[in-house]
Amino acid sequence: MTEVLQLLIYGIVLGSIITLGAVGLSLIYGIVRFANFAHGDMMTAGAYFAFFFVVTLELPMFVGFPLAMAGGALLAVALDRVLFRRLRRTSPVVLLISSFGVALMLRAAIQLVWGPSVQVYEAGIEFPIRFLGLGIKPDQLHILGGSVVIVVALHLFLQRSRTGKAMRAMSDNVALARVSGIDTERVILWTWVIGAALTAAAGVFLAIDTQLHPVMGWRLLLPVFAAAILGGIGKPYGALAGGMVIGIAQEMSTLVISPGYKPAIAFAIMVVMLILRPAGLLGARR
């Protein structure tokens, strides 16, 4: 029983990381209207930006973390200006190819700058806090707390702010949003900023929980997509639920199958979901 609860805790930690990535992916899918295959590597980029601020410049994490999110947002906006915006005008499927290329280029660039080996923000072993036979590391508590703060902030932004409302409107119906006077290009820009900042945050959390490596984000791309699809891709609130389900299922799966196949669980859930309810858990059939 303790083992199950312990895995549940790890699952929630992983789930909150996946959730942040999936919400960003889902927003971008819903508004910019393409499946961004560079999402995982944008996550990696966020983690390495934080590495630059925290390790190279020796800033404290609470300063480096928002700076890394800003860096991730800037990177996404730059990619949109240079590539994606131009390609959007031709054909949306070209965007898929381009983003797949961007994913590999980002990874190559990160490897060039920071090297191919594993790195950490802080060396040393952290001792978990023990409670009723369960353990959780302080870092993992920080990840959970940080994720909750970010998700609440996002919720307030989407519900209260003008831009957030415009984003939801555009996600529901682009044509309708445009005729009601919404500047769609501006909303797309904001979507990149927010989606990429969330993704960068997920990357930093992932690096805190595990370690930095140039393929860390690519390895998480499949779970993130699975979470977004589970929640009904294009629906950020669904991605919240999807991320938790995928995270917990991946950790729990080690009770039953070899840990080597942990990443396959996300795929299995996604396939079952695609067969049973392609519109997602919360999604109605369109």
Next chain:
Amino acid sequence: MIELAGFSSVLVQFATFAGIFALLALGLNLQWGMGGLFNIGIAGFFAVGAYASAILTGAANPSHLGGFAMPFILGALAAMSVSGLIALAIGLITLRLRADYLAIATIGIAEILRLFLKNEAWLTNGVRGIAGIAKPHAAFLGPGWATLVFFAIVLVSVLLVYLGLERARRSPWGRVLRAVRENEETAAASGKNTVRFRLEAFVLGSMIMGYGGALYAHFFGFISPEAFEPELTTFLVWIMLIAGGSGNNRGAILGAVAIWLVWSGTEVLTNRLPPELVTQAGAIRLLLIGALLQVILLLRPEGLLKERPPPAPLPPKGVPPAPLPPKGVPPKGVPPKGVPPRGEARPPRGPAPPPSSRA
């Protein structure tokens, strides 16, 4: 074979690899160029084909399954069957869905295949990989001739696959497939089972990729789950097809040769780098080739050779006419003058099939 050493042997090696990549690009052209199916799990099918053939043709080995010592042709057939079956399973689930779901599913299957090849050491020797995969009749021919014969096998394979795909492209099947890609509703409304056409294209394309994998295994002699650099292989094949011109089989071959030349060329460049950068050569090459893809997508999205839709066939004398002749036209012979040829009279288009309107 001393006379083979040097330039000509480098040339044969280059051409063999280019030929194997041409096969992969042809397979992708069937899926993407003709069928509009987005497969970014090419490396998965490639790896499965390589392993299937390597295991079936190899000698007994205590560390993994083997000892069947079958001839190359059986290994190649097995490679095609296994990748075809996997494609069938994936296709049955995802081909009814949106194009991007198929893309994600193919990433997933490639990742799972990689995990499988890595974890199931009893079958594949795990991360250590399988070494000493021989070329067909290598013992009889000797290393020099075996390489040459293998090159001939690759050449003939590319030629046969090309001719087959060209035939398929001009056939009613190929025209329906393109109709499904262009406008699925219309194709469905004309009574075509659209999912079936897509499934056939997907399975057939994946079988070609599996065969390419088998050829690779026998040519290179060693395979391991990481040796393929899965995303790199997939990426290279995509660039080859986009650069050559998707939808055009000659374009696929031309793109494969051109991009393989560029890719090998970047290796020559990175070899001149200062020693502290040499370990990063792979990353630099990837950045360069990635930039090339983006430039092509921005400036010449249709690639070197545009897709040319085949004209509707005029029925030759004494052969049954093209399907569904318009009413009032006699079923045999040349259509009367002044009547434009039916169907497919369409201006050439860009590389990327438009997004399917399925939702």
